[in-house]
Amino acid sequence: MYPDLEILVERYPQLAELKEEVELAYDILASCYHNGSKVLLCGNGGSASDSDHIAGELLKGFRSKRRIEGAEKDRLGEELASQLQGSLPAIPLPSLSAVNTAFINDCDPDYVYAQLTYGLGKPGDVLIAISTSGNSPNVVHAAEVAKANGMKVISLTGRTGGKLKGLSDSCLNVPEDETFKIQELHLPIYHCLCLMLETKFFG
Numbered sequence: 001m002y003p004d005l006e007i008l009v010e011r012y013p014q015l016a017e018l019k020e021e022v023e024l025a026y027d028i029l030a031s032c033y034h035n036g037s038k039v040l041l042c043g044n045g046g047s048a049s050d051s052d053h054i055a056g057e058l059l060k061g062f063r064s065k066r067r068i069e070g071a072e073k074d075r076l077g078e079e080l081a082s083q084l085q086g087s088l089p090a091i092p093l094p095s096l097s098a099v100n101t102a103f104i105n106d107c108d109p110d111y112v113y114a115q116l117t118y119g120l121g122k123p124g125d126v127l128i129a130i131s132t133s134g135n136s137p138n139v140v141h142a143a144e145v146a147k148a149n150g151m152k153v154i155s156l157t158g159r160t161g162g163k164l165k166g167l168s169d170s171c172l173n174v175p176e177d178e179t180f181k182i183q184e185l186h187l188p189i190y191h192c193l194c195l196m197l198e199t200k201f202f203g
Helices: 003-011 012-032 046-059 070-076 078-083 096-107 108-120 135-147 179-202
Strands: 039-042 091-094 126-130 153-159 168-173
Touching: 003 012, 003 179, 012 039, 012 126, 012 153, 012 168, 012 179, 039 046, 039 108, 039 135, 046 091, 046 126, 070 078, 070 135, 096 108, 108 135, 126 135, 135 153, 153 179
Parallel strands: 039 091, 039 126, 126 153, 153 168
Antiparallel strands: none
């Protein structure tokens, strides 16, 4: 049904057990974007970089050029439309460095992503929470705020899922225990999700 998901499982057989969970995460994200909502992302260290990486695949063309056509092209005009690409709104919270450092300086750092989720998130939005242990306090608190504010939560974690598992509408807990091995399996999963979304919304 989803060619990119089949390719993911073929290339990474150890992720076959997560096939249904990846499909659920895709359904959550597709519904979010269909309804005009947005995605927030957060994580620490390598997972912060993953937040940026995912946002990059969503905000511009990934596999396709996402050419702007029809009424949108008419509204923007020929020049702008020819230079821009279709976009799915995503905000990587770790990249908001000024407000992050201000909050960490003034308040409890464990709540920095919770603050940003509270300020930016709305009902219908999705939080992608990335933590290899599933227990990073600042990521867990962001998920708590997201749930309280009517958002969906998709988590990318290691084998146990940690505290995030109980807060997630979809927990993509890859079957590894060491941080670098967990991160190595997160990338193909989120690439797959981004490809599936691109196919749905841009053909």
